[in-house]
Amino acid sequence: MYEVTCATCATQVLVEKFSPVHTSIQWTTDARTACPEFARHIAEGRDPDRIPGCEALRASIDDQVRRGRVPTDSLRREPTPGQFD
Template sequence: MQPLACRSCGNTVLVAKSSLAHTSVQWADSSRCVEFALAGSLTERAVVSGCTALRASIEDAVRAGRIEVPAE
């Protein structure tokens, strides 16, 4: 897994790409994420499908070659 900071909130997560379609994200602290903070409680955060700003940050990092994607 590779560290990546969200360009929106600056929160750092660990990211692994198994393919272009599959991404694993490990959060150390979701409390800094604006989208998760809007959900409120930990229970409500559990049903949030993800953070669009982080998704965009990951996609940009893949395009720039900062996140490795294994050859399929």
């Protein structure tokens, strides 16, 4: 998993892409309150695992992908707590 910070609300998430079109986002507990859009979805009763996050976060993720910081073909593996590579 790769750490990406939202440029707007500073929410930190872990991102992994198994293909250019697939994006897996792992929210931290803090993100659920830090991102206003995420908090709104939660308030509406949505499944946290299916919330794509705020627009700015998606833009931030795309930006990191463009910079090559998040590979789009990473092999599926379990995240290691406390370690981002």
